[in-house]
Amino acid sequence: MGEGLKWERKPGSYPEPKIIKSTITGEPKKVYPPIEPEYDSDSSTEEDPNRVGRIPMHWYDDLPHIGYDINGKRILRPAKGDELDKFLAATEDPTSWMSGFDHTSQKDTQLTSQELDLIRRLQDAEVPDASYNPYEDTVEWFTGEGKQEIMPLTARPEPKSRWQPSKWEKQKILKIVRLIRAGRIVPNKPKSKEPQWYSLWSTEAETRRPPPLTAPKVPLPKHAESYNPPEEYLPDQEETEKYDDLSDEDKVKTYLPKKYDSLRHVPAYEHFIHERQNRLLDLYLAPRIRRVKLNINPDSMLPSLPSPQSLRPFPVFEALKMSGGGNSRARCVSVSPDGVWTVSGDEDGIVRLWETFVGREAARWKLGKRVGAVEWCPRKDVSYFLVGVEDEVFAFMPPYLPPAVESATLDVLVPRNPPQPIGEQTDKSVKWSQESISFKQSASTFSAPLIVVGLPPGAGMPKQITFHRRGDYFATVSSAEGHNAIWIHQLSKRHSQSPFKKIKGMIQRVLFHPNKPHFFVATQRYVSIYDLSAQKLLKTLYTGSRWISSMDIHPTGDHLIVGGYDKKLMWFDLDLGNKPYKVLRYHTKAIRSVAFSPTYPLFASSSDDGTIQIFHARVYSDLMTDALIVPLKVLRGHAITDGLGVLELRFTAGLGTCWLVSAGADGEVRVWCN
Helix, strand or coil: CCCCCCCCCCCCCCCCCEEEECCCCCCEEEECCCCCCCCCCCCCCCCCCCCCCCCCHHHHCCCCEEEECCCCCEEECCCCCCHHHHHHHHHHCCCHHHEEEECCCCEEEECCHHHHHHHHHHHCCCCCCCCCCCCCCCCCCECCCCCECCCCCCCCCCCHHHCCCCHHHHHHHHHHHHHHHHCCCCCCCCCCCCCCCCCCCCCCCCCCCCCCCCCCCCCCCCHHHCCCCCHHHCCCHHHHHHHHHCCCCCCCCCCCCCCCCCHHHCCCCCCHHHHHHHHHHHHHHCCCCCCCCCCCCHHHHCCCCCCHHHHCCCCCEEEEEEECCCCCCEEEEEECCCCCEEEEEECCCEEEEEECCCCCEEEEEECCCCCCEEEECCCCCCCCEEEEECCEEEEECCCCCCHHHHHHHHHHHCCCCCCCCCHHHCCCCCEEECCCCCCCCCCCCCCCCCEEEECCCCCCCEEEEEECCCCCEEEEEECCCCHHHEEEEECCCCEEECCCCCCCCCCCEEEECCCCCEEEEECCCEEEEEECCCCEEEEEEECCCCCEEEEEECCCCCEEEEEECCCCEEEEECCCCCCCCEEECCCCCCEEEEEECCCCCEEEEEECCCEEEEEEEECCCCCCCCCEEEEEEEEECCCCECCECEEEEEECCCCCCCCEEEEECCCEEEEEEC
16 A cells, blocks of 8 residues: 555444443443354355364263363253164165264264365375376486476585595404414305205104104003913993993993903004094194103202211210119119219109119119109209109208218208298199108118108199209299299298289290290290390290290200100290291100200200100301201110100210210119210
8 A cells, every 4th residue: 555545444334342341351342243144255155164173072071062162162062862763864865875974063963075075085095195296207317308407406526435434344344364374264265066866755853843752651561461361350330330421531440350262352442543532632633742851869959967977976876774673664864963873763653763873773762652753953962863753852862972062061951050031922732841751661760851841732743843053943843734833932931922913824944044034934836035124024935836845955055956846846945936946756656755965965865765865066166157056876775664755864974975864654764884
């Protein structure tokens, strides 16, 4: 337009806007009425399209509308018919197959002929554009007639690499030269020509395939397949009928044994072809594998243990056999700290004192009650032992003691000024007394017990007596149930107390720790460790045994062995955990007793099978090294009586000996030496 022209709007050419107040900003704004298309406009004869834009239509799957128009109004979803309406529409409308669902408008739209032609081209793998000619004539640009190139396309100079030798090709050539010099690459190597003709049926195996596996051999015939089998192989009438009633899948054999007079009367085997066919099918279809048998020496799989000859000394044979002459069982046995005396208790109430190295009976006490346990005091300056009978514990002093030892023993057992009970701390149900009871006097000077400890009524017979390492305290385990089964006694103060008010399970064994104020209590399945000074439970050992029978602790206090009636012997390392370090199963019957040697790295176990197992147990000071356990010897000699074998055993200490004393159900006390 020129500068003199001025555009003016004709009245009535455009609608007048309305001035309204905006609901958002509060300011006046112009609003024009919607345009009404005339007949000659593009959309005068068409419906308003769905102008929601290119948005994911699945946003509105759960909504009643499908979007918003240009004015921000909701566009409702068109109504859809059910499957019956679709079927009727497809039947009545012949052009229904030329329509497709439009996701934007949410309704079926009729496809045009151009769209149908495009779909057909895509199905036939043709070019979608109908005006495109894939086979046009080639135009040779820059070289064709009349199109030769006169001037270069670019004025770029030639690169230097066009005429310089390649650096990387030089490295490859040097690598090939090194391989040729090393002999790994042979230049001009004559090619091995394969023969043009070869034998089709030659037996030479192909080198590329592994050799075939040999077929498994047919099993050899058995006695039942003989034409003249023994009589016990021939079936009777009942077995034949039972075999005929079985189905083919349930039959173990495909034949029944038959007897013929001679080999020429044997007919052909009716299942021969069928069995051969099944064998060929197995060889052809079933996969086979060659199992390589490992040639391993079984001795190499066993742990290397030292020779028992290098672990001497240990008990190897029976040296003495001490018998009281009766038919009663030798229930318990104990050895003095110096190894000179051995005391044993019988079930008929007789306590015998033996000389360990000679086997002579030095003294005998008839108590009239069944003896349950005997134990020697571990102190070396005194010499006395305790005997447990029904509801009582007796203290005896052996004869023939040196004057100094005898005087010290009397000062401990029968002091001139007896200590008074501690009052409230002493249980009134336990009575301490010094009595003189008339017993049959043998060679003993003191035929009566010097001290009598009366247990509570109903406590039962003490089945174990164990001393503290200092010899002042000792504990008794009775056959009663509950807290009355365990009593800890102090000899110097004539004081007794029950350490537990309540305890679960039946008490089997108790032990004092050799170095610490710890107390071991074994019930039927568990071993509990208590701290007596702190009065608390430290640890519970899980033995895995059904019923614990015996228990002993190593002289160092770091290891514990537990025997059970279920033939298992458990070794515990108290520094490792609450599970057994080793479980030994060498006995064939219940284990009755276990014991450590106080001077040698040995321990032993006795069982109802009449044997004694001797083991070497080397314990290292290095905490990273495990204990070495080696089985050494099996001692046999005790006779099994009424299903019972060796009931208790103890190692001797002193005089440099490595002897073992055992008491058996046959009434004999045996001494085993090295």
